[in-house]
Amino acid sequence: MIGSQPRPESSQGGVVQAVIQNIINGTMMGCIYALITLGLSLIFGVMNIVNFAHGDFVMISMYFTFWASSLWAIETVATPLITFPFLFLFGILTYYLIIHKTLREKYVIQIAITVGLMTFLRAVAQLLWKASPRAISYSIVQGTFVIGNYTIMMSRFTSAVVSVAVIYLFSLFLNHTWQGRAIRAASDDLDAASLMGISYKWTYALAFGLGTAITAIAGGMLMTFQQVDPTMGLRFGLLSFCILALAGLGTTLGIIISGVIVGIAESLAMGMWDPRASSLVVYMIFILVLWLKPRGLFGRK
Amino acid sequence: MQNLQTMKQKRSIPYTAIVLFIIALVLPILFRRSQYNLILLTTVVMYGVLATSWNIIGGMAGQFDLAAGAYLGLGAFTSGTLLIRWDITPWLGMPAGGLIAIGFAVLIGYPLFRFRVREVWYALSSAALVSVLRVAFLMWEEVGGPTERYIPYHDWSFYHLRFSSYIPFYYIMLILLVIALFINHWLSRRKLGYYLLALGDNEDAAEILGVNAQACKLKALMIYAFIGGMVGGLYACLYGFIHPKFFSNTMSLEVAILGIVGGMGITYGPLLAAAILVSMREFLRASLGGQMQSLYLGIYSFVLIIIVLFKPQGLGALLRDIYSRLNYIFRKESPKP
Amino acid sequence: MVNNKAILKIEGITKRFGNLVAVDNVSFEIYKGEVLGLIGPNGAGKTTLFNTITGLLLADGGKVYFKNQDITNEKPYKICKLGMSRTFQVTQSFISMSVEDAVRVGAYNRHDERKVEDQVNQMIEFFGLNAIRKKKCEELGLAPLKRVEVARAMATDPDLLLLDEAGAGLNASEMSELMEMLKEINREKGTTLCIVEHVMKMVMGICQRIVVLDYGELIASGTPEQISSNQKVIEAYLGKRAVK
Ligand SMILES: Nc1ncnc2c1ncn2[C@@H]1O[C@H](COP(=O)(O)OP(=O)(O)OP(=O)(O)O)[C@@H](O)[C@H]1O
Ligand SMILES: [Mg+2]
Numbered sequence: 015m016i017g018s019q020p021r022p023e024s025s026q027g028g029v030v031q032a033v034i035q036n037i038i039n040g041t042m043m044g045c046i047y048a049l050i051t052l053g054l055s056l057i058f059g060v061m062n063i064v065n066f067a068h069g070d071f072v073m074i075s076m077y078f079t080f081w082a083s084s085l086w087a088i089e090t091v092a093t094p095l096i097t098f099p100f101l102f103l104f105g106i107l108t109y110y111l112i113i114h115k116t117l118r119e120k121y122v123i124q125i126a127i128t129v130g131l132m133t134f135l136r137a138v139a140q141l142l143w144k145a146s147p148r149a150i151s152y153s154i155v156q157g158t159f160v161i162g163n164y165t166i167m168m169s170r171f172t173s174a175v176v177s178v179a180v181i182y183l184f185s186l187f188l189n190h191t192w193q194g195r196a197i198r199a200a201s202d203d204l205d206a207a208s209l210m211g212i213s214y215k216w217t218y219a220l221a222f223g224l225g226t227a228i229t230a231i232a233g234g235m236l237m238t239f240q241q242v243d244p245t246m247g248l249r250f251g252l253l254s255f256c257i258l259a260l261a262g263l264g265t266t267l268g269i270i271i272s273g274v275i276v277g278i279a280e281s282l283a284m285g286m287w288d289p290r291a292s293s294l295v296v297y298m299i300f301i302l303v304l305w306l307k308p309r310g311l312f313g314r315k
Numbered sequence: 316m317q318n319l320q321t322m323k324q325k326r327s328i329p330y331t332a333i334v335l336f337i338i339a340l341v342l343p344i345l346f347r348r349s350q351y352n353l354i355l356l357t358t359v360v361m362y363g364v365l366a367t368s369w370n371i372i373g374g375m376a377g378q379f380d381l382a383a384g385a386y387l388g389l390g391a392f393t394s395g396t397l398l399i400r401w402d403i404t405p406w407l408g409m410p411a412g413g414l415i416a417i418g419f420a421v422l423i424g425y426p427l428f429r430f431r432v433r434e435v436w437y438a439l440s441s442a443a444l445v446s447v448l449r450v451a452f453l454m455w456e457e458v459g460g461p462t463e464r465y466i467p468y469h470d471w472s473f474y475h476l477r478f479s480s481y482i483p484f485y486y487i488m489l490i491l492l493v494i495a496l497f498i499n500h501w502l503s504r505r506k507l508g509y510y511l512l513a514l515g516d517n518e519d520a521a522e523i524l525g526v527n528a529q530a531c532k533l534k535a536l537m538i539y540a541f542i543g544g545m546v547g548g549l550y551a552c553l554y555g556f557i558h559p560k561f562f563s564n565t566m567s568l569e570v571a572i573l574g575i576v577g578g579m580g581i582t583y584g585p586l587l588a589a590a591i592l593v594s595m596r597e598f599l600r601a602s603l604g605g606q607m608q609s610l611y612l613g614i615y616s617f618v619l620i621i622i623v624l625f626k627p628q629g630l631g632a633l634l635r636d637i638y639s640r641l642n643y644i645f646r647k648e649s650p651k652p
Numbered sequence: 653m654v655n656n657k658a659i660l661k662i663e664g665i666t667k668r669f670g671n672l673v674a675v676d677n678v679s680f681e682i683y684k685g686e687v688l689g690l691i692g693p694n695g696a697g698k699t700t701l702f703n704t705i706t707g708l709l710l711a712d713g714g715k716v717y718f719k720n721q722d723i724t725n726e727k728p729y730k731i732c733k734l735g736m737s738r739t740f741q742v743t744q745s746f747i748s749m750s751v752e753d754a755v756r757v758g759a760y761n762r763h764d765e766r767k768v769e770d771q772v773n774q775m776i777e778f779f780g781l782n783a784i785r786k787k788k789c790e791e792l793g794l795a796p797l798k799r800v801e802v803a804r805a806m807a808t809d810p811d812l813l814l815l816d817e818a819g820a821g822l823n824a825s826e827m828s829e830l831m832e833m834l835k836e837i838n839r840e841k842g843t844t845l846c847i848v849e850h851v852m853k854m855v856m857g858i859c860q861r862i863v864v865l866d867y868g869e870l871i872a873s874g875t876p877e878q879i880s881s882n883q884k885v886i887e888a889y890l891g892k893r894a895v896k
Contacts, residue, residue: 064435112624119627121434122379126575126623129568133616140609244609248564252446255439294450297443304432304440506760506768513746513757519708520744525732525761525808580748 035164036285037278042166044277045174046235048270051254051261052181053228055269056221058258060197063113063222064124067132069251071226074135075101075233076242077143083150083237090153090238091172097230105226109219117218132247139244147241155238173235178270180231185266197221249293256300275299336493343485353481355597357553360488361546362593366573366585367495368542373571374579375508376535377515379434382423382441383570385448386416386540388562390547395557396458398466398475405476409548416544417537424536428529433518442564449562463556476552484553491549492586495542499582502538511535512580576622577631584631591630592618658717659684659812659844660705660736665714667697667704667868674700676868677714682812687838687845689859689876693888697868698848699741702814706738707731718812732761737805738814741848743797745789751800752776752785758807771807779803779833795826802830806837812844813837819851827851831858856880864888 054068075097082093112131116124155172158165188194196217236242253276260272276296283295339360346352365383372380393415394408423444427437452459469477478484502508514521514528522528551557573592577584595618599611626633658681667675675697682688690698703709705716707728716724723731737758746754752772759771776785779799784792789800798818805813815834819827831854837843838858849855855862856876863873866888872879879885 058435112620115624116627122373122377122575122579123623123627125379125435125438126572127620129572130616130620130623133568134613134620137609137612137616141613145609252439252443255435256443259436259439288454290450290453293446294454297447300443301440301447304436305426305430506765509749509753509757509760512749512753516746516748517744519728520740520746521757522728523706523708523732523738524758524804525729526757527727527729 031163032285033282036281038164038166039170039285040278040281041274042170042174042277043281044274045177045270046232046273047253047257047277048273049177049180049232049235050229050250051257051269051273052184052266053225053232054254055258055261056197056225056228058255061218061221063117064121064128065113065225066125066128066251067135067247068225068229068254069249070132070135070139070247071101071105071229072233072236072250073139073242073244073247075230076237077139077148078230079234079237080143080148080150080242083153090150090234091155091176093237094231094234097234098227101230102223102227105223106219108226109222113222114215114218132251136244136247143244145244147243149241150237153238167239169238173238176231176235180228181266181270184228193217193220252300253296256296256303259300259303339489343482347482350481351601353485355594357481357485357488358597359590359593360485360492361550362570362573362589363586364488364492364495364546365543365570366577366589367492367499367582368539369570369574370499370577370580370582370585371502371511372532372535372539373574374577374581374585375502375511375515376532377579378532378536379438379571380441380536380539381438381564381567381571382444383543384561384563384565384567385441385445386420386543387547387550387566388445388448388452388559389416389419390544391551391557391561392452392458392547393544394548395464395466395551398551399464399557402475404474405548405552406474409545412548413541413544416540416547420536420540421533424533428532442567445562445564445567449559452559452562459557459559461559463558465556466552468555476549477555481553484549487549488546491542491545496582496586498538498542503582507531507534515580572619576619576629578629578633581629581631581635584629584634587634588630657684658682659719660846661717662705663715663717665701665704665716666712667700667709668712673868675704675865678865678868678870679714680863680870680873682844682846683861684811685838685842685844686860687834687847687858689855689862690846690848690865691850691855691862691879692865695867696865698865699816700868701865702738702816702848706736706814732808732810735809735811736814737808737810737812739798739801739805739816739818741816741820743794743801745792745797745800747790748788750786750788751781751792751796754789754800755781755804755807758804761808771809775803775807779806794821795823798822799830802833806841806843810843812846814846814848816848817850818847819849819854827854830854834858 050068050072053071054065057063057065057068078097078100079090079093082088082096083090088096108131112127113124116127153169155169157168159168159171160166188198197220257269257272257276260275261268276299279295279299280292283291342356343353346356365387369380369383372378390409390412393412394405397403397408397411398405423441427440432440453461466477467475469475470479471477476487502511510521510526510531513524514526514531518528547561550561573588574585576592577586577588592615596611596615599614603610622630660682662681663679664677665675665679666673666677678697678701690701692698700709704711707723707726707730710725714724715722718731718734718736721734723734746757749757755775756768756772759768759775763771776782779802781796781800781803784796789797792800798821802813802815802818818834819830822830834845834847835858838845847855847859859876861874862876862879864871864879864882864885866884871884871888872882874882
């Protein structure tokens, strides 16, 4: 289970208050999920590369944050300054070393190779940081503040705000810079884009690098309030594919809304039903969406 | 695919198969002193069974299924629960587990294929299914729950399928392997097999030629689920307990990977991959042991990536290339009169 | 040969992609035993019409009757079982299968395990695929690939075969070979053919009747002579060329 949800006090406020408290928590968590999904949407939505290891990049980012914060005493919130460029390079390297060769293969081969990558990252994490969960000892964004009857954790609140801000900056980047437009052009029509003088190899590498680097920010934010262990990657991976399925491909706002929906569903299931039920609910939503709305709630493709 | 081989190669397959089968029969006698080696052998054969049956849905029908753990878990819980609660023999429990797995496969597969959930999304939803079942069984206290449920101990009982040695398990698993291989081989020269291969390659074109894709995929899924459920029933007895962690994503992923590394649609490929990779994994695990806990996983996945990167057609195809090359050299040097 | 009995009847078929009306209220009939040409400039909606008839796309309006049976939006495999098959403009091959296995997939449509081998051999023989029958479809060039597509479609024993640009990309001798083959199919097996083709020589050479689509609409139908002097058709083609 990810993070310990602050349990609402039961007695007086009653069910309504508990529900609202869970919705608040879920919304904040959902924003971070949306940020993770944004990275995947660059990789899968734009380049059509099936990356099963995406969640494991998040996991690795969280460990890097842990290192940066515990070895060099860097403030957790500031660690993305170091981990972002690092994961960017890591993503580019991964693209050139293994992903590029699979572009023209069947999707099956891409799944196989990224599952291999996933296992590899997990093994590396286990080797470097052992199997036991790790958490940072201190961050400036600690404590809680209270609005009315509701308690809000400072760390989650900050993370949500940062996530939304980063998502916004990214959509600006995609829409208004030359590189961003190149990425979108390459996704719309590879041949036309290469005719216009866009090197698709570099554009893809860039998109893959950015998609990976975004997980550095998400990982840094997640680390401010929860632990990391080597096996949590697959869960993030499935979760972000789930949100992507819900959002449909191609809309940033859709990703945020879907992320929040999933976050709230998870939080409500955890708080109101059974702590273990969160993933149950999320995957049920996922399977239902695939059955009923294969193009997502906000899809356009 | 056998159909690509020349008639000569076709005939030579049974001989090779018979030799390998005899070796498989003798192996446990060679290793009888070491329980560790015996369970290793059994594990290799088990992955062989799972990957071979995965070949039907994944390799032939082209549906990247990641739910092997779901069917295995269902089989284990069916057979285990029947044995623990009502003392019903696993010999009935195994097929019962297979049937429950089939029921579940239909429940899930029917809407998925009906609504044309394809490719990545099929893969992901089957992976999600494993997680859903794991959590559901963790929460379902009557049957599952967070603690292991142990199967009553018997020193040597065929009725309860409990033995103080792994040898009987090995042989039963071997029977399942032969069944799985036989089904694969039989399918590959039947209408359903050709239909599956066709729709795995190109669904639209297959349907235009009269292939009912939805029904064929469902049939493939049912066969695969049944074998998975049977293996699960045996798995419970082999380990002596049932636990929701049997619904394992890792194992499901590994089965699919073995299917791909072995060569999609090649009957003997997945078994070959299981024999090489699973024993390599276990060997690494044993020899690296304590201090380097996860190094084996790192090496293992590294080898996987290398194979998929440089031989996407799989080990089966590689072996076939080598075989025909050898054949060629051999014939050249000594032409038959 | 033409006995004016409709084998396929299309009534007001419409197919939209978003705002684009790719096929707009098209009606015509295909008579039993004839060779019908379906022509029109690029993007006229010919392939889309084929896809709608064969059930790969769902129609937004209209009806399709095959042998007096309503097959509108029926599943492709059911339509095939009724006796209709087709080839694709962009070849859709079974890349991992051998030529004879690809043909076998079609042959299973009407033949059980015992008789399927005969059907496969017959088709391989008829389409002259003997030399490459063991080859993987992946390894084939465009011309043999197109031939395999016709062979596997014919292996389903169709009464009506829809051919979508079977001649595109072939050189002159391959082209005339294909024409002979199609004529033979029509003559000997009595299969009704509907041919989409850009190469006028082929269309004029083997079609007994022609219908013309432009921007999704049916603009003319008649014998080759009537069509080649039809003002609307000439405009449709010239207009297209003038734009280029
Ligand atoms: N899947 C689709 N989604 C959106 N538009 C489509 C789709 N398929 C076809 N179209 C559009 O529908 C119109 C008709 O296309 P169609 O392929 O049927 O033409 P055609 O007559 O076969 O042309 P050609 O001679 O080039 O093969 C075109 O404008 C095409 O761009
Ligand atoms: Mg066309």
